[in-house]
Amino acid sequence: MDADARQRQRRRRPRGAVAAGAALCLPLLAWAPAHAQDAADIAHRVQPGDTLIALSLHYLGDARAWPQLQRINRVGDPRRLVPGSVLTIPARLLPASSAQVLFATGNARLTPPGSAAPQPASAGQTVPEGARLQAAEGGFISVRLADGTVVRIHADSDVQVRQLRRRGRAGDAQSIWQLHRGSVEPSVPPSGDGARRFEIRTPGASTAVRGTRFTVALAPDGRTLAAVTEGSVAVAPAAQAPRQAGETLAGGQGLAVSADGRVGARRPLLPPPGLAAIPAALGDADFLRLPLAPVAGAAAYLVQVARDGDFTAIVHSQVSPSAQVQLAALDDGRYHLSARAIDAEGLPGQPAQRGITVKAHPIAPLLQAPAAGAVMARGAGELSCTEVTGAVRYRIQVARAEGFAAPVLDETRTGRCALAVAALAPGAYQWRAASLRELPGGALDQGPFGDAQPFVVAQAPDAPAAGDIEVEDTSATLRLRWPGHAGGHYRLQVSAAADFEPLLVDQELAEPAWSANRLAPGRYHLRIRTLDASGLASGFSTPRQFVLPQRSAVRSGFGLPVVSGDGQPLAQP
Incomplete structure (x- = not known):
């Protein structure tokens, strides 16, 4: 050569x-x-017709610089270059x-x-x-x-x-x-x-x-x-x-x-990692979570985020030991993502690239009530979330358990971050919320939805009918019975006042029955509510009144009162 x-x-x-x-x-x-x-x-092989002036103009941009080429290359006659010879530029x-x-x-x-x-x-x-x-x-x-x-x-x-x-x-x-x-x-x-x-x-x-x-x-x-x-x-x-x-x-x-x-x-080089699991829009205000598909033989992963598809404006670059990459959050906007698997020698593999959108503001409200997985009574209840500084409205969605492709409720609320769910039929649901802020000019800008949270709507149990409550009054004992509810337990309240203030009895029961020592003679009011295993409770039953009469004392043949072993007088049943 x-x-x-x-x-x-x-x-x-x-x-x-x-x-x-x-x-x-x-x-x-x-x-x-x-x-x-x-x-x-530069080594230039002389071609027929070459001159130092032409070469000076071609390489140095100045035909007048040919004397320097003559001196450096020790050319005796600048007008007679030898074809095939090599000149140094x-x-x-x-x-x-x-x-x-x-x-x-x-x-x-x-x-x-x-x-x-x-x-x-x-x-x-x-x-x-x-x-x-x-x-x-x-x-x-x-x-x-x-x-x-x-x-x-x-x-x-x-x-x-x-x-x-x-x-x-x-x-x-x-x-x-x-x-x-x-x-x-x-x-x-x-x-x-x-x-x-x-x-x-x-x-x-x-x-x-x-x-x-x-x-x-x-x-x-x-x-x-x-x-x-x-x-x-x-x-x-x-x-x-x-x-x-x-x-x-x-x-x-x-x-x-x-x-x-x-x-x-x-x-x-190692093949590119898959990016299919990364959502198109990332809404976390604190982190960018980027799940990559692992690559066999990878010791680490290089992830870069840039403002342009040619990656001349890289705003974040990080090497992660795991395919589950987590980066610090970026400002809202459109970005380009590149990910490469790094082998054990430190060589980065082929890049996988795609566009991503960061939309984290205004931040999503936090879901307050009900608690995750809680059961709400049909025909009642409210979803509530925290207020977000700068937000003027809140968008709340409720969907069946399978997702939000077709939400059953999708409402934007002004004021409180809350939504009544009285119209929901029994079933399993999930809900999520987003904040909206007002931009200069009056347009509304919605932030990302927060994480969804599940809840259940169930039919609340029925309270016993007042007429179905049996009151049995004996000389020493008061007994109450009522029809039971499968899997239910009960709360019993008894008071001498119609407004149930104060309460003489306030007790939870595992069975649809109650007994106690007989109360003093007088007029009483009782009510019962049913609670099921999910925690739902019926309303209290219609108050039931009952009277415990004054009983006459039992007397001996000598006309003296008969007392029990504890010294209390016995009354006639």
Whole structure:
């Protein structure tokens, strides 16, 4: 292979890439100075008709710079270039290109070249050659190059723009990035003529691409991890590492390069986790609960939430040891979700992506009564919930146990968060509530429904009819009996007053009967209510009056009162 072909092959190498950023916490690594013959220089094989003036204009964007090419390449006669010979076009002479911060969040910083004072990174900020970009834990930065390449700098990452040039006045970008810590995920547009150069270097490896999307990361043990989602990436040992053949990764492949530059074998990435169990709308004001379908062989899962489908504006990124992922809540809005399984070596798998909506405000009221699973009497009862600050109305739904596709009650209430359920037939139900607030202009905005809660409507038992209560008065005992209710128990009240104040007897009974020592002679009122096993109670029966007469004393043949063993006089039955 001649030098020009080798150079073209180097330019075609896709950047290798890899692992999940949030899982990596690495010490700061200094990058080595460029070699005397920097690999970023361009080797041009002279074609018939080439001139230094034409080459200077093509590569450097300035025809007047040809004397520098003559001097560097020691060309004796600038008008007589030898076809087949190779000229070096130094990267340092290429015109400066441009880059711009697309998005930054969290603790994101940009340090200009030659400065020791980092500045907060912000959208629209220019990124010059030599700049250093750092995203702390929870931070994120995305940068767009002039040719459309986007570099995503994940949380806890540190990169430096080693080279940011272009070929000619409007040619393809020539860009080299040094990864000191963490992970980056570039997407590089395809280049029709292969002239674009984009490379990421780590202490142990370099990755080069022509058009692809991939991830590169430094693992805690110094390995370089590379995973390719689209296109292809060429991974080679770092220049200072022992010479070893590199590898070309296709989409869906990844590998690891050891800290001393040994390139590992290619292997397939894990498949994407399923997202079908995640609801389209998430309404919890405290957490985003994201149940992923587990992937065989996964050691962890990388979940990212972004404002855009290209994930240039990532607002949350987290590595979870479990497929049951829980993230901190986000502001209401439309987002894009990406999830990847991470294998035991730290390589992230193929991504699964979908849109989600976060709608947590106004927050849902808390359900107060009845308690979960409680039984309510048919024809009575009320559902009640807490009031929410800022809410002007409440929407309450009642559905059969199978769900809310066709609720039996769906009403919006002003004022109290409550709904009467007297019209419900006996059966099992569930209910839920949502808050509504008023937006500027008067429109109503409904928040999410809270968790549903079950309850049961049952027919309350009947109270005994007053005429069915039997009163048996003996000389010493008062006995009451009434028809029983299957599985029921009873509450008996007896008073000398019609309004049952005060009560002489107030007792719960397991049987439809009661007996006690005979009360003093006089007029009495009694009432009974039935309670069933569910806790429902009938109303009290219509009060029943009964009279205990004064009984004449039993006397002996001598006309003296006869007393019982306890000294009490005996009365006639």
